[in-house]
Amino acid sequence: xxxxxxxxxxxxxxxxxxxxxxxxxxxxxxxxxxxxxxxxxxxxxxxxxxxxxxxxxxxxxxxxxxxxxxxxxxxxxxxxxxxxxxxxxxxxxxxxxxxxxxxxxxxxxxxxxxxxxxxxxxxxxxxxxxxxxxxxxxxxxxxxxxxxxxxxxxxxxxxxxxxxxxxxxxxxxxxxxxxxxxxxxxxxxxxxxxxxxxxxxxxxxxxxxxxxxxxxxxxxxxxxxxxxxxxxxxxxxxxxxxxxxxxxxxxxxxxxxxxxxxxxxxxxxxxxxxxxxxxxxxxxxxxxxxxxxxxxxxxxxxxxxxxxxxxxxxxxxxxxxxxxxxxxxxxxxxxxxxxxxxxxxxxxxxxxxxxxxxxxxxxxxxxxxxxxxxxxxxxxxxxxxxxxxxxxxxxxxxxxxxxxxxxxxxxxxxxxxxxxxxxxxxxxxxxxxxxxxxxxxxxxxxxxxxxxxxxxxxxxxxxxxxxxxxxxxxxxxxxxxxx
Amino acid sequence: xxxxxxxxxxxxxxxxxxxxxxxxxxxxxxxxxxxxxxxxxxxxxxxxxxxxxxxxxxxxxxxxxxxxxxxxxxxxxxxxxxxxxxxxxxxxxxxxxxxxxxxxxxxxxxxxxxxxxxxxxxxxxxxxxxxxxxxxxx
Numbered sequence: 349x350x351x352x353x354x355x356x357x358x359x360x361x362x363x364x365x366x367x368x369x370x371x372x373x374x375x376x377x378x379x380x381x382x383x384x385x386x387x388x389x390x391x392x393x394x395x396x397x398x399x400x401x402x403x404x405x406x407x408x409x410x411x412x413x414x415x416x417x418x419x420x421x422x423x424x425x426x427x428x429x430x431x432x433x434x435x436x437x438x439x440x441x442x443x444x445x446x447x448x449x450x451x452x453x454x455x456x457x458x459x460x461x462x463x464x465x466x467x468x469x470x471x472x473x474x475x476x477x478x479x480x481x482x483x484x485x486x487x488x489x490x491x492x493x494x495x496x497x498x499x500x501x502x503x504x505x506x507x508x509x510x511x512x513x514x515x516x517x518x519x520x521x522x523x524x525x526x527x528x529x530x531x532x533x534x535x536x537x538x539x540x541x542x543x544x545x546x547x548x549x550x551x552x553x554x555x556x557x558x559x560x561x562x563x564x565x566x567x568x569x570x571x572x573x574x575x576x577x578x579x580x581x582x583x584x585x586x587x588x589x590x591x592x593x594x595x596x597x598x599x600x601x602x603x604x605x606x607x608x609x610x611x612x613x614x615x616x617x618x619x620x621x622x623x624x625x626x627x628x629x630x631x632x633x634x635x636x637x638x639x640x641x642x643x644x645x646x647x648x649x650x651x652x653x654x655x656x657x658x659x660x661x662x663x664x665x666x667x668x669x670x671x672x673x674x675x676x677x678x679x680x681x682x683x684x685x686x687x688x689x690x691x692x693x694x695x696x697x698x699x700x701x702x703x704x705x706x707x708x709x710x711x712x713x714x715x716x717x718x719x720x721x722x723x724x725x726x727x728x729x730x731x732x733x734x735x736x737x738x739x740x741x742x743x744x745x746x747x748x749x750x751x752x753x754x755x756x757x758x759x760x761x762x763x764x765x766x767x768x769x770x771x772x773x774x775x776x777x778x779x780x781x782x783x784x785x786x787x788x789x790x791x792x793x794x795x796x797x798x799x800x801x802x803x804x805x806x807x808x809x810x811x812x813x814x815x816x817x818x819x820x821x822x823x824x825x826x827x828x829x830x831x
Numbered sequence: 832x833x834x835x836x837x838x839x840x841x842x843x844x845x846x847x848x849x850x851x852x853x854x855x856x857x858x859x860x861x862x863x864x865x866x867x868x869x870x871x872x873x874x875x876x877x878x879x880x881x882x883x884x885x886x887x888x889x890x891x892x893x894x895x896x897x898x899x900x901x902x903x904x905x906x907x908x909x910x911x912x913x914x915x916x917x918x919x920x921x922x923x924x925x926x927x928x929x930x931x932x933x934x935x936x937x938x939x940x941x942x943x944x945x946x947x948x949x950x951x952x953x954x955x956x957x958x959x960x961x962x963x964x965x966x967x968x969x
Binding site: 353356392435 | 854863886890896899903912926934937
């Protein structure tokens with residue numbers, strides 16, 4: 349017979365008794381007998397699998413039974429069993445009180461005055477921003493508003509990882525780069541604009557592609573990582589590196605008219621892999637370059653990311669943790685999905701199998717790019733200049749354009765027959781299997797698929813126009829616009 | 832609804848200010864009548880978190896057991912746990928949630944620049960996935 353002390357909130361299930369004496373030779377037997385006597389108590393103490401709930405510690409007299417013989421610990425007459433929850437917590441602020449030496453100059457006080465007069469920010473909050481170190485992965489669509497606003501807000505140090513060069517197709521949305529910056533490194537262009545806005549911000553340029561080899565080294569010096577990348581290998585890489593280093597990952601993604609944002613890997617919250625354990629098959633989810641994006645969209649999503657980064661630093665409000673925010677620009681609606689941490693998550697779960705960074709290109713099924721030799725054509729390909737020669741000679745051949753009609757309206761090659769890739773398989777019978785066929789698209793990717801379809805159908809003389817209409821514009825007819 | 836007696840409230844605020852910029856923690860003892868909770872005594876406990884305590888706290892189960900015993904000795908009940916969030920709002924953080932227990936009220940005191948700012952009481956669920964705000968009177 350042992351006496352079980354009943355915690356106050358559970359007495360409603362024990363006819364208001366504050367202790368119950370039950371028989372049983374071991375602690376396990378006593379608890380089983382107790383919950384048999386008071387069935388409503390069962391849910392309070394045991395989970396669905398019949399195990400004692402994770403927050404409950406069982407004490408025999410003054411000892412935790414985990415350090416005795418657990419359930420099998422003998423319970424003698426006169427023993428007292430207590431149920432004691434394990435409790436901990438904390439604000440879990442990423443950036444705690446700024447170090448003493450952080451001060452604001454007279455100029456800074458003037459500059460940040462609209463922050464300083466908000467009680468939730470004030471001088472202390474502005475000092476936290478100044479003490480904070482934020483890393484932007486990518487200086488593209490999301491990185492542009494992030495860089496501009498985080499610099500303006502007075503983040504002390506902003507790191508940027510990027511290896512790309514500004515091109516004309518970026519200008520529709522990457523507002524940190526100007527027309528005159530085309531051809532410059534995005535890092536240099538972005539840093540100039542950020543310094544022009546706020547010369548107090550230290551900018552660290554990481555002129556490299558983030559990789560398994562350098563990610564931990566680069567990320568470790570920052571408090572918060574903001575993911576502005578547009579490809580799956582880097583997304584998984586940023587996620588895993590953040591989980592391994594214990595840094596919050598402020599995530600955003602965009603496609604056409606829709607965007608997503610959340611904060612991953614923040615103090616026990618879910619990570620990207622809890623949401624997507626496996627990457628999609630390569631090519632299934634188009635990138636912005638393939639599918640397009642409304643130029644304004646990254647502004648909206650990037651600024652949600654910037655807001656979350658600033659909230660995490662200031663420790664105010666409710667962070668976007670465990671919630672995936674979905675934005676639909678056409679419907680102008682926000683929705684929220686609850687995200688749960690996956691206890692079996694391979695990287696942030698209880699028993700992780702990913703304990704160091706892996707090969708993310710391979711993980712995402714992206715073949716590592718073979719060295720490309722400009723002049724050598726792969727088998728089954730034809731160079732644009734050769735296509736032009738065929739036209740000029742008046743050769744008899746069929747030129748098929750497998751792009752979409754709205755792309756065809758942007759530009760086209762004279763004489764090409766438009767059959768969008770989606771319609772292609774069922775229109776194969778429109779062609780003579782003996783004919784000389786050349787297929788093209790924008791860059792040569794889709795037309796390569798179309799060539800495969802025809803070859804499988806028994807066509808012998810099928811070639812893919814290498815480089816697509818982009819190469820046509822470069823080498824044959826510069827008046828054809830590139831997009 | 833949870834009501835905190837002025838004397839107990841003063842003890843909690845004073846404890847939180849004293850420990851600032853670290854987090855404080857403690858037990859709340861009192862009575863429950865028909866679901867109405869009244870805290871009569873605040874019992875400061877040691878923050879046992881090993882590491883920086885500016886943003887974390889941990890209660891020793893033995894201390895909680897002792898608090899429960901002390902409550903029983905006074906014919907009172909252990910009603911809840913309090914802790915402070917220095918320079919941070921009194922929300923129930925992810926860390927709070929995942930180390931919580933649905934049996935008790937969790938009062939969080941926001942201490943800004945060393946002074947009491949605001950407070951909320953939270954009731955976490957069994958799955959430790961959500962906490963509902965409880966009406967707090969002090």
